Amino acid sequence: MTTGRGVGPTDAAGGPTRHFPVMLPEVLAHLAPKDAALYVDGTFGAGGYTGAILNAADCRVIAFDRDPTAITGGAELVAASGGRLTLVQDRFSELGNVVEQMGLAPLDGVVLDIGVSSMQLDQAERGFSFRRDGPLDMRMADTGPSAADLVADLEETELAHIIWTLGEERFSRQIARAIVTARTENPITRTLQLADIVAKVVWAKPGEVHPATRTFQALRIAVNEELKELVGALAAAERVLKPGGRLVVVTFHSLEDRIVKNFLSHRSKAPSASRHMPQAEGPAPSFRLVAKGMVEASSDEVAGNPRSRSAKLRAAERTDAPAHPDGDLAGLLPADLSQRRGRRR
Template identity: 70%
Template sequence: MMAGRGGPETDAAGGPARHLPVLLGEVIEHLALHDGGIYVDGTFGAGGYTRAILNAADTRVIAIDRDPTAIENGQPLVAESGGRLALVHARFSELDTVVEAQGVGRVDGVVLDIGVSSMQIDEGERGFSFRRDGPLDMRMSNEGPSAADLVAKLSETDLANLIYRFGEERRSRAVAKAIVEARAAAPIERTLQLADIIAKVVWAKPHEPHPATRTFQALRIAVNDELGELARALEAAERVLKPGGRLVVVTFHSLEDRIVKNFIANRAKVSGGSRHLPTLEAAPTSFRLVARGAVDPGEDELARNPRARSAKLRSAERTEAPAHARGDLSSLLPPIPSLDTSRRR
């Protein structure tokens, strides 16, 4: 789910396959695992991070995924864990509620891998891939409006705004116009059908991302409210982490990374305020930085998995200060395009 992240070897605007967990060594290091610790893997996928956490120490993991297929496929790992793994079907924005339901107060670490699971990409019928034909779906939880619904019902202006803001596609207006013209002739219901429409107005040089990469990314982000989910998950992690607990997030494009960066910066430092305004009491810092800036994959990992090149890891450690009050998350999010399907034109 990133602009410019794909390539000839990538089938969807998503992250590297979770069968090859990205920045795995760095994730384990930044979580600072210890015996007896309880950790949340908010994006279970194929279980790469969870398995590594269970193997690294005598830990317990509460893993979450909104995709029922991931929950089903993860049952063998649950059985192997000897009672140390609870695998829960839920959104990671609900991770504090999930932890409470497991009878746990506070946890020692939370890891989030904000990428698309290889399982979703590999199954053409899920509608994530612009190289495998299937229904234009893209819903991670198989609930709510699909990508086909947005393509069929959004106005040309709203489509262009969505593709530009969530996909960072410079030719968003041309793409939106092509979609509107094509749907007037016939419904757009298949992934390759949409990819072909986009390829007529977006051109890519050899070794550049597929022309449909950014538009598919934008639609998937909108269908699954991915950026809103991420912002809410960060707040939930703040509420559930104990003092000294670690938050570790791996992102794959600038929209996600900016949300994580701004959240940690907001929680980890006190604003200096303005000399022209009265001094206001700032909220206590609820996190401290583990490392300044983002951690990128090393050369060895890039050689093994070139699709990891866009990944970034950020981490922070929880302080003893109380969690900030639930607030308006709009400051963390980019301008949200309208998804009003009632005013098509």
């Protein structure tokens, strides 16, 4: 991954850019690669983090990406790695199952860079960008419903809920109503077509983010089930990291960062006790925080790579306590992310 896969909301509009790994020095400092160790890069992208980890130590990396173009593009790095890099085309929520099936668990580290890559944004045919005309797709892989399918099939109330919950868009109801009205006249199948519909509802002052920013973010997250994937990846990392293994996560908007923050906060706190109940109940902490709070990109990096300005890094080290039960993970997600497909009204 040579961009930082995830980007801030306003970057969904950007033009073609060079692909810089976001917060690379900070990622390496918190991951602390060692010789003879095994790491997972859950978001390979163009191989930026993976290449840097391989260069930092005589270690091995298993890199995941659900995007087949990323896997194909990584062939040269695989060839140059001398057998130290394995690419896996799969969702990063499956990282635990995959490394266990390969007989390679436990791991020394897991790094996750959450969101869409700038490479995907820069390809109009992928349908992520609202500044380039292309098919309204937004799928990171080749399977499942596209953004055009959601826009065509969801009921107005569910469409508004997705835009509000996943895009944090305060005009979600008006946007959903405009979409439903527009699709009765013509199918909404192009990115600029949808962007124009939203722009007629949401007015932006000069210098503000594009009116369609949050709507496109919401649809992309819904199409790819990104928040569910993140929760699944955090739980998988907890399960397969060895004691002392590091988890490093870079996020790019508040929904993702809130999930990571709450997960690590819960997993790093001991069960509470009091003088009335001195024997605390509950699982022991499975992580120890390495980064106290979030780490942000340096001012120099932001100046050279504006896409890093919204990046937040959180890191923790696995303890020797057992992984916590998965029953509390659903509480990390915004309410009602069932992703059911509504009927068209």
